[in-house]
Amino acid sequence: MIVLQDVEKYYDNGTRALKGINLTLQDGEFAFLVGPSGSGKSTILKILTAEIAPSEGRVQVNGFLLDDKLRSKKKSMMRRTLGIVFQDFRLIEKKTVYENVAFAMRVTGSPEKEIRKRVPYVLDLVGLNVDTDRRPNELSGGEQQRVAIARALVNNPSTIIADEPTGNLDPARSLETMMLLEKINQLGTTVLVVTHEQDLVQRFAKRVISLDNGRIISDGMKGYVTHEQEKAAPAE
Amino acid sequence: MNKKKPRRRSNLLYYIKEGVSSIFRYGFMSFASVVIIVACLLIMGSFLLVALNVNDLIEEAESRNHVVAFIDYSLSEEDARGLEGRILATQNVEGATFVSRRQIYEEWLERHGEEYVAGIDEEVFRHRFIIDLEDIAYMRETLPHLRHIPGVALVDAPIEMAEWFVLLRNVAAGVFVSIVGVLLVISIFIISNTIKLATFDRREEIAIMRMVGATNWFIRWPFIFQGFILGLTGAALAFGIQWGIYGILADLIMRVSGGHLIQVVSFASIADMMIMLFLGTGFVVGTIGSVIAIRNYLKV
Numbered sequence: 001m002i003v004l005q006d007v008e009k010y011y012d013n014g015t016r017a018l019k020g021i022n023l024t025l026q027d028g029e030f031a032f033l034v035g036p037s038g039s040g041k042s043t044i045l046k047i048l049t050a051e052i053a054p055s056e057g058r059v060q061v062n063g064f065l066l067d068d069k070l071r072s073k074k075k076s077m078m079r080r081t082l083g084i085v086f087q088d089f090r091l092i093e094k095k096t097v098y099e100n101v102a103f104a105m106r107v108t109g110s111p112e113k114e115i116r117k118r119v120p121y122v123l124d125l126v127g128l129n130v131d132t133d134r135r136p137n138e139l140s141g142g143e144q145q146r147v148a149i150a151r152a153l154v155n156n157p158s159t160i161i162a163d164e165p166t167g168n169l170d171p172a173r174s175l176e177t178m179m180l181l182e183k184i185n186q187l188g189t190t191v192l193v194v195t196h197e198q199d200l201v202q203r204f205a206k207r208v209i210s211l212d213n214g215r216i217i218s219d220g221m222k223g224y225v226t227h228e229q230e231k232a233a234p235a236e
Numbered sequence: 237m238n239k240k241k242p243r244r245r246s247n248l249l250y251y252i253k254e255g256v257s258s259i260f261r262y263g264f265m266s267f268a269s270v271v272i273i274v275a276c277l278l279i280m281g282s283f284l285l286v287a288l289n290v291n292d293l294i295e296e297a298e299s300r301n302h303v304v305a306f307i308d309y310s311l312s313e314e315d316a317r318g319l320e321g322r323i324l325a326t327q328n329v330e331g332a333t334f335v336s337r338r339q340i341y342e343e344w345l346e347r348h349g350e351e352y353v354a355g356i357d358e359e360v361f362r363h364r365f366i367i368d369l370e371d372i373a374y375m376r377e378t379l380p381h382l383r384h385i386p387g388v389a390l391v392d393a394p395i396e397m398a399e400w401f402v403l404l405r406n407v408a409a410g411v412f413v414s415i416v417g418v419l420l421v422i423s424i425f426i427i428s429n430t431i432k433l434a435t436f437d438r439r440e441e442i443a444i445m446r447m448v449g450a451t452n453w454f455i456r457w458p459f460i461f462q463g464f465i466l467g468l469t470g471a472a473l474a475f476g477i478q479w480g481i482y483g484i485l486a487d488l489i490m491r492v493s494g495g496h497l498i499q500v501v502s503f504a505s506i507a508d509m510m511i512m513l514f515l516g517t518g519f520v521v522g523t524i525g526s527v528i529a530i531r532n533y534l535k536v
């Protein structure tokens with residue numbers, strides 16, 4: 001479970017990126033986090049992954065309280081409950097597809113025997129039908145994102161957090177990637193996806209948390225509401 | 237309990253494997269690190285070997301720096317001999333040998349012949365003690381204590397000579413410490429730069445490790461291993477080279493001197509000490525180098 005209570009974030013340069021964020025994501029939920037560029041989406045994700053600390057408020061992620069007293073060891077343990085996916089995939093170019101996924105298990109201390117069983121399983125789960133001895137740059141964007149999702153899944157996290165996972169993909173690949181995340185959610189993993197692609201969001205009947213200028217302006221199942229639509233609405 | 241053990245071992249293997257692969261990936265820097273460690277240890281080792289070999293010579297030379305305490309004319313030989321206890325009780329005195337005026341007189345006779353000594357009475361000479369000091373560096377401080385012993389008339393000491401020896405000793409030690417110190421600092425600097433380069437090159441990999449929940453120590457250990465493998469490799473190489481060079485030199489000296497003049501300390505007799513010293517230094521240098529590198533680069 002993810003809980004943010006009255007979260008504020010000021011960056012060192014004085015930018016107030018988040019203003020009183022209250023948000024709860026139950027286990028097994030799927031939610032989109034949407035909003036225009038600069039609205040604070042990435043800031044929320046960075047707080048959830050303990051890359052940065054909130055300036056004020058309370059943040060709880062899968063049982064870990066993310067305050068500035070969080071020890072580095074605990075931080076690592078918290079991150080093992082998360083699978084993180086980025087727009088730019090962040091695969092290691094020197095490693096093969098197989099090694100990129102196995103790497104996540106190896107560096108968290110999984111025994112080799114377990115790695116050999118688990119990696120093919122998740123590669124199959126994400127529907128990657130390529131030679132796993134190939135390097136990331138020999139794959140298409142959609143395939144690379146599948147590898148990244150496989151890596152996020154391989155340590156069996158309870159939550160997947162994706163920051164613009166379809167930002168570098170064409171519409172067809174984007175839809176496939178969202179459907180893959182939906183499938184993963186149906187298998188029991190909580191999923192939080194940041195995106196600004198309205199068309200894509202509207203194809204799924206999911207919870208949409210809408211952010212603007214550091215504030216949550218809507219949160220519900222209805223679909224994507226842009227800032228412009230919000231402003232336009234009263235005039236109608 | 238038996239679930240944790242194989243995991244530990246596989247982690248250790250992982251650290252070593254990663255450390256070694258990093259060494260080969262930055263081959264030139266690793267080579268430079270090892271070369272500088274070898275140079276450092278060879279200089280250190282050579283100094284020590286020279287010191288061990290000349291130590292006997294120096295001790296021999298230093299022991300010639302006797303202090304002579306002349307005894308008052310009024311004391312009989314028996315009374316004079318009685319001062320030995322007081323002299324030996326003086327701080328920094330190691331030993332004292334009594335020489336009577338009779339012995340001195342006879343030495344003179346022997347050395348210069350009857351005619352030269354004719355007319356010189358035995359009474360002209362004083363009874364005396366030839367005194368060995370524990371440390372000639374404190375000769376100047378020891379003299380007043382000897383002079384103030386009742387019955388001691390005069391004290392003669394080669395103070396300038398002693399101070400020259402002490403100066404030589406201190407200069408040699410100073411040169412040794414500063415050369416080795418500078419080389420150690422350079423070694424640490426080069427190792428830490430090699431490792432910094434490795435951490436910088438792998439920053440994306442490190443970011444991913446963090447992201448998937450690798451612990452800080454899991455991220456750091458390979459770099460620490462990289463450092464101390466470099467250090468230990470340098471130490472092992474330096475030891476082998478030192479042994480080889482020393483063997484050749486010792487052989488040469490023994491052959492030239494016919495084995496009479498100089499007795500060379502055998503390397504085998506000090507090999508244990510040398511290898512411990514080399515490996516210890518290599519380990520410390522390698523580890524400090526990597527700790528400096530990761531302290532700057534792998535912040536929590």
Ligand SMILES: Nc1ncnc2c1ncn2[C@@H]1O[C@H](COP(=O)(O)OP(=O)(O)O)[C@@H](O)[C@H]1O
Nearest residue numbers: 011013015017036037038039040041042043044
């Ligand atoms: N490291 C930073 N230092 C200062 N300001 C930042 C930093 N990161 C983001 N910001 C600012 O915080 C606000 C929110 O940014 P971000 O969370 O990246 O938005 P989004 O992901 O929705 O585009 C923006 O005004 C941005 O300029």
Ligand SMILES: [Mg+2]
Nearest residue numbers: 038041042043
């Ligand atoms: Mg962003």
